[in-house]
Amino acid sequence: MDRHGRVQPMSVEQIVEQAENFEYNPLVPFKHWSRSAGTLIKEAEIYEHEGNEQQAYLLLFRHARLILDKLPKHPEARSKANDVILQQLRKDVLQNISKLEKLRPRINKRYEQYQAILRERSQAKSANTQALAASGRVSADAQSQKRHSRLPSDPPLSHGSEPLTAGENRELAVKLAHKEIRRRATARKATRHAGITEEEEQERRTAGVWGDWEEALTKDEHSIHRDTLSKELHNVRMQVNGTRPEAPRHGGTRPEVESQNSHILYPSVPQRSAHDQNAYSYSSPGTTSDDLRATYPISSPPQRPSKTPSYLVEDTSLPQRPDKEAITHTTSPSRSATASPTQQDLKPSTFTFQSSAYLENGTPLRTVFLPPDLRHRFLTIALPNTTANLETCGILCGTLISNALFISKLVIPEQKSTSDTCETVNEGDLFDYIDGEDLMILGWIHTHPTQTCFMSSRDLHTHSGYQVMMPESIAIVCAPSRGDWGVFRLTDPPGMKSVLNCTQSGLFHPHAESNIYTDALRPGHVYEAKGLEFDVVDMRR
Secondary structure, three states, rough: OOOOEEEOOHHHHHHHHHHHOOOOOOOOOOEEEEEEEHHHHHHHHHHHOOOOOOHHHHHHHHHHHHHHHHHHHHHOOOHHHHHHHHHHHHHHHHHHHHHHHHHHHHHHHHHHHHHHHHHHHHHHHHHOOOHHHHHHHHHHHHHHHHHHHHHOOOOOOOOOOOEOOOOHHHHHHHHHHHHHHHHHHHHHHHHOOOOOHHHHHHHHHHHOOOOOOHHHHHOOHHHHHHHHHHHHHHHHHHOOOOOOEEEEEEEEOOOOOOOOOOOOOOOOOOOOOOOOOOOOOOOOOOOOOHHHHHHHHOOOOOOOOOOOOOOOOOOOOOOOOOOOOOOOOOOOOOOOOOOOOHHHHOOOEEEEEEOEEEEEOEEEEEEEOOOOHHHHHHHHHHHHHHHOOOOEEEEEEEEEOOOOOOOEEEEEEOEEEEEOOEEEHHHHHHHHHHHHHEEEEEEEEEEEEOHHHHHHHHHHHHHHHOOOOOOOOOEEEEEEOOOEEEEEEEEEOOHHHHHHHOOOOOOOOOOEEEEEEEOOOOHHHHHHHHOOEEEEEOOOO
């Protein structure tokens, strides 16, 4: 990481190592994992559009690993319905092969360019060290370089984008979100008015348009088949085309099944590495070594940033949320302290929001921006049920922009309630709507009509289905009779593993751990953003 908080380019091999570092739990229902596969592709599309090619590659590679290596072994994979889903998911992998093949040489070329710059820097530093030795200051300089060499890699921030802290830039985040969400809505509306069906739209999204690549970079695309996963991708291509694959890893080929719409559940793949949930903002297709030199100057070596997250223990120095004040500057030294970005400057590729909190295992969490008025609107909608001592639940939906998650829609699904429980029904309609609006599920909200604000054992099990596949997912609990509310997540560890491995069947039951969940708002990765717009969709009949 350099003195501006940006991370060096990575090789494909390094990206693959991070992409494979996620925890797969077969106790999580198959439908949750299959739903998460779609979320991975959706996130990859957004990161690619914003220029984060490394993160796009990471997510697409992880998607392939999940589909090819993990899901075929799931206990529920042999059912007829899930076999149909798995066949379609394999077709999605096949459509993404060309993206991986094209991204691979380009990412490696950028990495090689950066390594060349480092070699030049090393030569310059060697000459500088000789001068320092003459003045007796070489020891201190060597110690500084040694400290830098021990810094962990935290890759949400890289060249081509301006690093921002969430707490100090909430007003800017709101403006950025409003502009980008409206742009996407306009594009989606234009696509539908053009007579393109949802199936065609999804096919185009999956196929992707990645721009023109330099001819020299495409000559070695066949090298994608050198490693194990690349061979699996090649086998899937042959399998879908009706050809017997070479040395299949999961038994023989399955019969070809026509694509069918499947109504399946929930968020994204769990990620346990300290780098998994981070973005890599990179430059346009024409990146040159001169561009990289401009970003990573040779004149001086990188210096230790002022705040370094712990990747081994729970972070105890997370940034505090400042009072809501007008934004007059950003954290990057490249922007004037008195300058404010114009509306034209508000492009997702221009900024990257830093991780604002960390799981107990050290994994960075992307910031979640929450509209402050959302819970008040929800309580108004829930009032009839609250009066009747019935719980009400809603789904928190939104999108990914500049490595941050913005809650922009509250969906009230069809549900059945008691005084202590609330369950969604007709989930197919719910997910059809979410997919049609290009939304992500970022968490849920529900009431405790007469109880206090806490996460019951049932709430913990419900939320594990969200958080196991997207660590940033949140649970908002409202206790209207007490005038209290909270934003929570499971600890990891020990909460996630404890809940996922729990086999108790009672509606309410105790768990051994006392710190099974924690506040996500004070402090945490959730920031209330005044002025952040949101819509409400009530699907109850």
